[in-house]
Amino acid sequence: MIDDGRIADAEQWLELVTRSGLNGPSRQLAANAAFIGHRDGVLRLALAPGFEYLNSERSIANLAQALAPVLGDTPRIVIETGSADVETLHERANRQKGERQSAAESAFMNDPNVQQLIQQQGARVVPDSIRPYDE
16 A cells, blocks of 8 residues: 555545544544645645644644554654645545435335335335435
């Protein structure tokens, strides 16, 4: 994954956070931080406005320690406030959850048996009652 001790792009950052084993505030910081760049031992991340509370010295130190074994050295982490043009892990999880929800609703509503019940028996689907199998 990390060949030269450098995180190459946002996708690599998301994979690294997913597999990091981080928990608590450090995990929340990493999951809500968008990758900006990693160069010369400095990892630059962006936190959207409203998430600044995640930016604490302790969380940054724990994140740096968790990344050190993978990167070969402890990175200096710089957190900027603002949005980036890439997804955070938290945003990706929310998007994927929405996609699974839409797919479940579509599959249910397109089921011939459901359509038959609606058309012939006047059945109604209760809003928000359909959930994906994995929830």
